Amino acid sequence: MHPDATSPSHRIARVAAHLNPTRPQMEEGAALRPAACRAKGGAPGFKVAVVGAAGGIGQSLSLLMKMNPLVSVLHLYDVVNTPGVTADVSHMDTSAVVRGFIGQQQLEAALTGMDLVIIPAGLPRKPGMTRDDLFNKNAGIVRSICEGVAKSCPNAIVNLISNPVNSTVPIAAEVFKRAGTYCPKRLLGVTTLDVARANTFVAEVLGVDPREVNVPVVGGHAGVTILPLLSQVSPPCSFTPDEISYLTNRIQNGGTEVVEAKAGAGSATLSMAFAAAKFADACLRGMRGDAGIVECSYVASEVTELPFFASKVRLGRGGAEEILPLGPLNDFERAGLEKAKKELSESIEKGVSFMNK
Numbered sequence: 001m002h003p004d005a006t007s008p009s010h011r012i013a014r015v016a017a018h019l020n021p022t023r024p025q026m027e028e029g030a031a032l033r034p035a036a037c038r039a040k041g042g043a044p045g046f047k048v049a050v051v052g053a054a055g056g057i058g059q060s061l062s063l064l065m066k067m068n069p070l071v072s073v074l075h076l077y078d079v080v081n082t083p084g085v086t087a088d089v090s091h092m093d094t095s096a097v098v099r100g101f102i103g104q105q106q107l108e109a110a111l112t113g114m115d116l117v118i119i120p121a122g123l124p125r126k127p128g129m130t131r132d133d134l135f136n137k138n139a140g141i142v143r144s145i146c147e148g149v150a151k152s153c154p155n156a157i158v159n160l161i162s163n164p165v166n167s168t169v170p171i172a173a174e175v176f177k178r179a180g181t182y183c184p185k186r187l188l189g190v191t192t193l194d195v196a197r198a199n200t201f202v203a204e205v206l207g208v209d210p211r212e213v214n215v216p217v218v219g220g221h222a223g224v225t226i227l228p229l230l231s232q233v234s235p236p237c238s239f240t241p242d243e244i245s246y247l248t249n250r251i252q253n254g255g256t257e258v259v260e261a262k263a264g265a266g267s268a269t270l271s272m273a274f275a276a277a278k279f280a281d282a283c284l285r286g287m288r289g290d291a292g293i294v295e296c297s298y299v300a301s302e303v304t305e306l307p308f309f310a311s312k313v314r315l316g317r318g319g320a321e322e323i324l325p326l327g328p329l330n331d332f333e334r335a336g337l338e339k340a341k342k343e344l345s346e347s348i349e350k351g352v353s354f355m356n357k
């Protein structure tokens with residue numbers, strides 16, 4: 001260590017370097033290092049990147065991940081506005097060291113060494129659009145980010161949020177296959193918001209606390225592909241046919257409900273950040289070796305004849321260690337499953353074809 005390294009003037013110089021937003025590190029790709037003022041690198045925990053960190057989901061998600069005690073290093077990457085988000089989040093007095101990265105030339109630095117990469121990058125819907133209408137813009141964004149993952153942190157677990165999830169997960173799988181880094185267990189499409197909505201709406205109907213309710217939601221993440229299994233709600237309960245129809249419709253259209261309420265200002269961001277943080281926390285606990293961590297996720301699967309499907313998965317050190325079976329379905333759910341599979345199959349094919357063009 002330099003003899004003056006711990007002197008007050010040396011420490012102040014390093015703090016000042018951080019506070020100058022035009023300092024050379026940012027241009028050279030070395031990133032914001034607010035915590036470099038003191039050696040904090042010893043804190044145990046995982047290295048997590050949020051890609052799309054300056055967006056509606058990304059900002060709240062960055063805040064929530066900074067609050068997670070399992071995170072020791074938090075990298076925030078976006079193509080715009082990361083310095084401000086990074087400076088802001090880095091002032092939270094929690095232990096994770098926060099570093100910011102901006103622009104394609106810093107993607108590699110942002111991803112190198114990461115254990116978990118959470119991707120909420122890409123355009124959100126406006127009223128009148130389907131998630132599939134985002135395909136043309138978001139497919140390329142997801143491809144380039146996943147190429148970065150394959151190159152810089154091929155062993156990281158990926159939580160993919162960008163829509164249309166039913167197609168972006170197959171795109172990511174193709175990118176990793178081409179790079180020779182594909183491990184199906186490590187690629188997880190985030191469908192936790194469907195479960196959060198299902199728990200909320202079911203709890204409203206039952207008149208109980210949503211935290212006591214767990215509704216498996218299987219299939220995919222768009223319209224009829226979102227299939228809540230209301231016959232398998234925990235704790236066990238029953239619904240009238242009207243309640244089943246109301247709940248299924250509301251859960252399948254929860255995203256559209258928010259898009260319409262926001263009236264052109266985007267889609268779900270706050271509830272999504274909450275759901276993504278919950279899912280990431282479950283992944284991190286699994287990676288740490290905790291037992292019995294089960295969440296729904298859209299993954300490579302043999303639960304149906306389709307190559308990807310959302311269902312309950314057991315999370316472990318390597319990601320989705322086990323894909324759990326669907327369990328017994330009633331007639332209504334079996335009919336829903338057939339509709340879901342038809343649409344899912346087209347969305348999966350669309351993602352794979354995009355990569356084969």
Ligand SMILES: NC(=O)c1ccc[n+]([C@@H]2O[C@H](COP(=O)([O-])OP(=O)(O)OC[C@H]3O[C@@H](n4cnc5c(N)ncnc54)[C@H](O)[C@@H]3O)[C@@H](O)[C@H]2O)c1
Pocket residue numbers: 051052053054055056057058077078079080120121122123124125134138141144145160161162163164165190191192193194221266267268269272
């Ligand atoms: N899986 C889900 O349940 C779910 C829920 C809500 C939203 N979403 C999806 O998440 C995505 C983001 O939504 P949002 O509301 O945060 O949108 P947003 O527009 O507010 O933010 C997106 C961010 O991505 C960034 N970005 C664009 N291209 C990028 C790239 N190549 N690399 C890194 N960052 C890039 C943008 O600069 C922006 O900051 C959308 O596709 C949306 O449909 C998914």
Ligand SMILES: O=C(O)C[C@H](O)C(=O)O
Pocket residue numbers: 124125131163193221254255256258259267268
């Ligand atoms: O509905 C959207 O477009 C965003 C997201 O997929 C959601 O379910 O809220």
